[in-house]
Amino acid sequence: MGFTLVVIIALFTVANRMVVQATDLTCVIGPHHKSSPSPEPNITADTACSRYSSLSCCTANTSHSIDQQNARELYNRHWDDCGGLTTECERYLKAEMCFFSCDPYVGQWKTSEMLSLLDVPVCASSCDKWFDACKDVPVCAQNWITDFKEDNITGRFHCVNNTCRTFAQRYQNGKGMCETVWGDEFRYVADNDNCMLIDFTGDNPNANVKKDISAAHSFELWQSSLSSLLAFLSYILLQF
Template identity: 25%
Template sequence: MAHMITWLLLLLVWVAAGWAAWPRTELLNICMNAKHHKEKPGPEDKLHEQCSPWRKKACCSVNTSLEAHKDISYLYRFNWDHCGKMEPSCKRHFIQDTCLYECSPNLGPWIQEVNQSWRKERILNVPLCKEDCETWWNDCRTSYTCKSNWHKGWNWSSGYNQCPADAVCHRFDFYFPTPADLCNEIWSHSYKVSNYSRGSGRCIQMWFDPASGNPNEEVARFYAAKAKSGAGFHEVWPLQLGLALMLLWLLS
């Protein structure tokens, strides 16, 4: 009997460990567990300017959308002009990038858990449409920066990001020689430039015309189905639980 109890306890630990490692089961129409995201997506009729495509179903509030358009906003205290004035055509892409990150409910297939003080989840390797990446790079190549990874390594002593002491300001195309370098590296691989084009149903568009619907919904459905078809643990844990319940019944 003691031997069976030991095996039962081990099995229950196995089930619990598997359950704890179980990733999100819902990949569609969800919001990240992050600093400014709503708990669930919903309508926000007054989203500001470049965040407006997500009005019908948004993970951001109106105030977040307003702040996304400001320099050194309260969202992250990030200074786009850390190496002099950023070109407006370049800044437009960073505002769109912020709106996508804060507002989109279609990033579920790429959400990952993280252990960070300011967020519990992030996006990783979102397949960004190649035209979006190329246009972003072309419009920013003559602006200036001092780093290739904007997620870390800044001097925050002033309350907003400044270049570290040993960093030198150069044009974007010095730190990002190709469009892929920009899109893949700048936010620690939040994006991964895709070989697919806008409208293909296989890549995420940073911005879209809401009058034609949200093309990222189809993309999220495709990758969510792909992720679930390969989710082996989702098929294994019911067997684990069943074995544990059987042993409980035998011991009763």
């Protein structure tokens, strides 16, 4: 009976190790990101990134640039190559850029590459609101990472294919948009307690979202856990 109990406890320990969550705050690797988040009281309440003033991965200068210049000053990209943006679409594009630049909790999904994320679980409601805000706005790129090319002379990014089509024509819905516009950086997930919100008011709800890395590292975790379990059981058996 005692041996069985020991085995059960060991197996329970292995199972627990399979769910690992990232807790350390970190920022996306980029020229306009801090190395780690800190308060930014100079991000004023009337700016696009104001929701991140209490804890931010971006500086007040970056916030100001997003608010006043969209993506032009920071990354030399122009959202309005196909014509003017609607007020609501521009507001949401700014919210998304603030989310990427300033949110202190999105860094859990950063990669080792510059300005890169992978599989951030974005709430369906955020994707759908973004899509609805921009569905009638024309855009010349499908994937905003691969479908822009830098001009060697001006440094400005232009669409490789200059065909302008609306968000609705390109993406059909919020899911198609979120899982295409930035390649594989965002993942559209049903609203729950563990998905990220792009646009919100009040305290940052993303503080409660933790990356479950069990899927990404399941093989390594099983390997490590199994080795530990076998070593433990070998020790127990040697006692008999």
